[in-house]
Structure formats: C-alpha cells, structure tokens
Amino acid sequence: CCSCLELFFVGEMEQKQAIWCLNPKDQFQEELVIRPLHSGDIYASFQFRTLWDTDFLQEGQKKVSHYRLFPKSLGQVLSKFSVQELHISFTQGFWRTMQWGQPFIPSPPGAELWVWFHDTVSDVDGNWKELTNVLSGIFCASLNFIDMTNTVQPSASFKPLGLGNATDHRFLRYATLPREIVCTENLTPWKKLLPCGSKAGLAVLMKSEKLFHSSFHSQAVHIRPICQDEQCTSKAWELRQTLNVVFDHYTSGQGKKEWSLFKMFSRTLTEACPLASSSKVYVDITDNPELFELSPATPLLSQAVVLGDRRTYSVYDLTRAETFGQLRSFNLLLRWKGDNMLRPLLHAERYVAGFGLQTGEIHTVIYNNHPYRAFPVLLMDSVPWYLQLYIHTLTVTSKSRDNKPSYIHYQPAKDRHRPHLLEMLIQLPPHSMTEVTVQFERALLKWTEYTPDPNHGFYVGSSVVSALVPSMVAMSTNFTQDQPLFSSFVPVKEESSYFVRVYTEPLLVNLPTPDFSMPYNVICLTCTVVAVGYGSFYNLLTRTFQVDEPSPPLAKRLANFIRRIRGVPLLA
C-alpha cells in the first residue's frame, strides 16, 4: 500500500485510496529488550505489535477484506470464529524464576492456548474444536490433539487482558499440551506473520540454529482489543508476537559474561523494518551502573516501571541512520561484572511424591518472599482424568498451620470426557511457604489409548498461579502511546500492585503400562504347548512300528545280482 502514493495524482477513485493510505489505520512497532541476568545468562525478548482500527466481527458489506500489516490468516480466523481474545504460546524449556527473575510475558512448557469467544457465539465447543484444527495448520503444531479431555473452563482465572464487559466464563476455553515440541517448523510460519517477514528489521536476528540452542525459548501470539487513546472511547485490535529466549552462560557464552548480538544470534542488524513506525533496542542497565560496559554507547536513556520495579534502559533507535554507524551494521556489545538480583516475590514449584504405580501425591509449593505483606493468589490446576484425585485428601498448609482457601471451585473429571479442574483463592502470609497436597490414584488405560512410547510417561500440565503482588514502586495507570511495549502488556488498574502469572513445572507420571508384546508371546507359547502335548498324545495312540530292512551296500547288491543269474542262493 505504500506504493499507492504514486497514484495520488490520477483520478478521483485513486485519490480517495491515496488519502486513505496517507492516514493508515494500522501501525507496526517492534522492539528488542536485552536483560543481563545475574548468573551470566542473557535474556532477550522480542515484541512485535500491530495495531489496527477495525472490527473483525462485522458481516456483509463492512466485512474486512483488505489486509495491510495485519496477517490475513489470523484476521480470517478471528472473524470466522467470533474470537474476542486469543493467546497461544509455544515454549521449550522451563523458566527458572529463582535464577532469572520474572519474565515479561510468562508461558508454560509445551503449547498453551486460551481463547475468549464473543458473547454472540451459540456453540462454543464446536467453535473451539474447529479453531484448534485451523491453528494447527497455521502453526504446524499438533494442536488438533486439544479436545474435550484436556480443555477446561476456568471460573476465576484468565480474565480477559483486553477490553470487554462480559466476563461470563462460559465463553472461555483453556488447554495445554505439555508434550508439544517447538522447533523450526513452528518458527517458520510465526515469522511469516510479521509484516517484514524475516527479511528486515529485528526479525533478521531470528535464526533457528541459535534460538533453539538455548535454555529457554518461547514464542507467542496474543490478539486482543485495546484502547486506542487515553479516553478509551474506541477500540482497536492489537496483535502482539513475542519471542523470549534465554541464552545459556556456559553452552553459548563460553563461560564469560561477555555478550554481543553476533554471539547471541550470529547476525547483526542492518536496518529497521521499513513498515515499522518505531523500532528500538532496549538494554537493561539498572543492576550494573558502574561495572557495565556497553558499546556502541548511546545517550538515550529511558526509565520504566515494569513488574513492580523501576528499571533504567539504554535505548537504541533503529529508525535513525546514525545508530548503524559507518559500517551500516549494528552489533551491540555487553560486558558486566555485577551480581545483584532482585529476589522474586512470588515463586511456585510442583512435584509428585509417593512410590509405586498405583497411588501418589501431588505437592504444589508457593513461596511468598515479601517481608511484611500478605496477598491472595489464585491457583488453577488442571489434571487429566487418568490421575484420579481424591479431593477429600486436599490440604493447604502455611507455616505448618491449616490455611483455608476463601474460594474453591472444583469440577471432577469424567473418564475419557473431561479433566479435573481445581481453582482456589489462597491468602499467602508474609515471608512464608504454602503447600497444597492432594492424593491421587493412577488409572489403567485401554490398550489403544496408550501412546506409541508409553514408557516415557504421561504429562500433567503446569499449574497456574495468578496474583496481584504488592509493588515496591508505584505503577503508572496512565496509558500513553510512547510506552515501551514490554511494560504495557498487562493493563494496570491500581498503582500499588502489579499482576503476575507464575507457571509451575509440568509433571511426568508413569502409568501402569501393560506389556504390549504379551499377546504375541502368549499365542506362541500356547501353540507350542498345544502342539507338543497334543502331538505326542496323538502319536502315542495312532503310531505303529514296522521293521524295515536297511538296503544292502552296493558291493553286496552287485554280488546278489550275479548270484541270481548263476542261480546260487543269495547273501543275507
């Protein structure tokens, strides 16, 4: 559409079109945030945002048909299935909160998909099934394995992150696939959704050989309606594509706290995406003011309050030509010696206790590291039906005393139909550890329900802990267009706390596995026994013996022949 400016002088129709092009209703921003972690690892977070003032849910004449920056495949999905909000993420690895702090946008290992449908939808389950199939084709992932046996409908978690009045949880669906692998085949279609593809701008850095050789890799797509301006009188659709990656100090960094863009991504930046209205690189320099070395140096500094903490960033603006210097290539170099880290206030773990293949116990441990404030957390657990939970054994203890949750929602599982859903609102006392335990029994599956590699085990999806954590620094509730993308993902309602979501580890449990070679072995053994037993018996009853003279050797036969001719008696 940028080329339509040439039609400006020709005809009336073209003039209208050109004017429309001069006031585009969609814009694209990209940014990269680099944060050195205290263990020597480095955390890079890409965010690409497309904002479009349109209405996907219109039918007929006003139906959206001309796509510019917004990818057409996603736009058609939104209008066909009447989707209000869509969040999908693919993650490889587990985010270590204690070592790395909080991520900008959290995600559980494997694939996670949660969708809010519009309240005009009559058959939510049917739309959900078709949506998962269509997304599996778009992202080359096996999302078609999402069905009623692993979908839940949370009653209090996962409130919409975008605008909306209706919060009737009948229109929400949530599912995870902890076994889902992420590889280049998922990155390729994800990159193709960007306006500049992987040819210009920050997406040039995304080379799969470096991205997947990391401790943590997560790519996500978030679509939601947001406010267009401060007064919030109209809404626009926002598409955010995020990619979070943590490069390991030892395997990629060769043990030195010295990183550069080339070392991380094996590429340098040469230009910003021409379709982007802003393209920036932020480097977090809060932790290491003196012992930090950053080259090329930049005078631009920016302060942002993110995750309850005021951080300082060095900013590089890629839309300005002087960032690229003489060589027309931008390679950032970082070297630091500092070692400070803010201890995360909320942290959760989960593990399976017990022995044997019959029973077990799931323990979820939530830590509140705030020295004097208590705050509530909402814990959501979705356990597959083949781990039969005994809810009467559910205990919640904090500081070795019983802690009764103020809200419990439990939906029991139906075999082969739906999973368990347990949601609890727990008040965490300050500076404490809260433990939630529940016992379970493992079910025996039918032999066709086992995967081809059942001895690997079966996965249980991560628990989700959502909380409003009290913030040390006042968060800003004002919405400005210039806010960096990483601090404007979650809408802030009040200044004293920030919303955070923590995912626990997924569990891997062994179910009692039958011996699949057993039918073959049984048939062989039985047939052998029957053959030997019956055969011997049959021989005993029916076999008769006859004396059989062996044939005489050749010399004797010849001698007998001559004797017969002579008429002399034969030899024995």
Add this chain to the structure above:
Amino acid sequence: MSHDFLQMHLKAVISCLLIFLYKVHTTKAGQFFSSGHTNNWAVLVCTSRFWFNYRHVANTLSVYRSVKRLGIPDSHIVLMLADDMACNYRNPKPATVFSHKNMELNVYGDDVEVDYRGYEVTVENFLRVLTGRLPPSTPRSKRLLSDDRSNILIYLTGHGGNGFLKFQDSEEISNMELADAFEQMWQKRRYNELLFIIDTCQGASMYERFYSPNLMALASSQVGEDSLSHQPDLAIGVHLMDKYTFYLLEFLEEVHPASQANMNDLFKVCPQSQCVSTPGHRTDLFQRDPGSVLITDFFGSVRKVEITKDTINLTSPVEPPIQRSGSGDIQIESLTYVDQLPVAEIIHQKPKQKDWHPPDGFILGLWTLILLVFFQTYGIKHLKHIF
C-alpha cells in the same frame, strides 16, 4: 456404382482426417498436452520414532529438500515425521538434521514446514491423506488436494518386512492396504501418474500387490534382503542416512529444473556394489516408456508457460473502505479493562449449577415405600426382626 463412389469418398475423407490429426499432434499445441500433468504433489512419510532412527528422518528430509529445490511449493507437500530429531534433547546441534558426516549438509534448513508430526503419523492418517477422507475441519496444509492431472510422488521410509511397513513401533500397514488405497485414488481420479519410492528392508514386497494403472514403483531392496544404513557420525552418535537414499540424494543434487534426466537414470541409482542390497523397480502398470519420463515430472514442478504479448484490461480497483464516523457525533461511553484478580468478586461468586440430583426426601420416601410394601405383602410380624 454410387455405393462404390460413396465408399471411396468416405475412405478419402477418413485418411485426410487422420493426416490432419497427426499434424495437430506434432504441432506446439499437441506437445503442450503430451506429458499429461498440470501440477505436482509430494507425500513424504517417515514412520519411525526414537533417537536411534535419526536416519529415517534424515532420509525424508533430504527428499523434501530436493523436491523443494526443484520447485514444488510447501503447499503441495505433505510432510509427515514421526518424531522430532532436530530439537531432540540428545541432538548436540539443535535445529539441524545432517545427512553427511562431519555435518556437511543440513537437510532440515531454515524454512521447513512439517504437516503431520509426532503421534499424528499413524496408518489411519496416512490413508486418509491419500484417499482424501479427512474431517471437514482439517486445514489445507494437511490435505492432499490433488486432481486427475496431478503427478504425485510418494516416499516412505522406516522399518519394514515382507509385506508390511511398521508405523512408530505400534502398528503396521500391509502391502494390500496400500494397493487398495491407490486403487481408491484411481477410482476417484486423484492422480494422473504416481511414483512410489520406498526405502525399508524388503521394500520390494510393498509394491508387489499394486494393480491400479499409471503406477511406477522403486524400492531399495528385494524380498529377503535388508536395506543398510550408510555412515555414522561420531559427534551425533547415530547413523545419519540409509545407503539407498544417500545415493538418491547425491543423484538428485545433480538434477536441476531444466535437466532432461529420465527414469532409466533413476533405476540405475545405487547398484548392488554401492548399496549391498539390490534396488528394484516396477513399471508394468505405467503406460509411458520410463525412458521418456523426466525426473522433474515427479520431483519438480515444471510449468509450461505461455507468454502473451497482448495487453489485458484489469477490472476497477479496490473500493476504499467506509470511513468511520467522527468521534464527536455520538456520545460513546468509555470502555474499561477488566480487573485481572477481583478478589471480592471471586469470593462471592455464585457456584455454578451442579448436576441435578433428586431431593434427599425423595430417596427417604422411596425406601419407606419399599419397606411398607414388603411388610404388607409378607406380614407385620417380620417388622420386629428388623427394629
């Protein structure tokens, strides 16, 4: 006499017609339609799971790479990989799958799109893709949308035996099922010509039972022989490729979209001296002579282009979208974001409707009724034994 005259006239007309048709056949228009196909598809399947079967994934990816290089786009390739080797935790170089030792050639590349992966590669899904009987919500990239002018290449690799091919160590497909699937495809006119290549042990047994027309088949070994793997890489720790596909890849690397190599060259790939097993082929069901079939008829997507010098008038341009009404006209109330964790609201949330149970009094009344009827029938004297 007039009868003879008529017959002679008829013969002359018929002979003229035949000469005319022959001329047409050899003109440009005739040549345009002689090869018979207008589009190309490829179905590439790796059926083995687990890290030590790395070579089967590498086999399939090397054929995928050749087929893409020669022009078949991703939308026309259905790639099925039963396990993930590239991002497997045992892979010392993630996001790569190598075919040559010393990591010379990465066949995984940067632009791969796998349509069926992991547990989705089953016999049922494979047969559904071939016959087109998929559920209505299956996305386009997972369908084989071929028609009666499509040339299809089907490549299978994995562990096999005499008459069967093993899928993921838990099920198998027999040669009769495969032959029937191809017959279904023929009856529904889902292919023009089909090339079937299989690289497994005793691969020739898989094409013995074919009976549909226009099929050509190649296998890496005869019945009773094993197909062998090529070379291990000590850094990765597993065998990288099978011998037959390794030499097939080397042969295909020489082919480019304009090359005139034909099927007879393909039959000569990997003789017994290199492969140890004897590759076999079957062409009796194929109508054309293999010497006249180009490699690019199946492995590439060569389109015959007709260049025109006439100008074409396009229709009127895209209508500009309807302008949004000015914001000052109507008083719109401001929208707000939803509270992410409304604690007070959650605590006082009404519980969702549970399943209907009969009221408690009903069950008590029912038991009382049963007891009363029992004692009425059998007499009141039993009552004192109960209470």
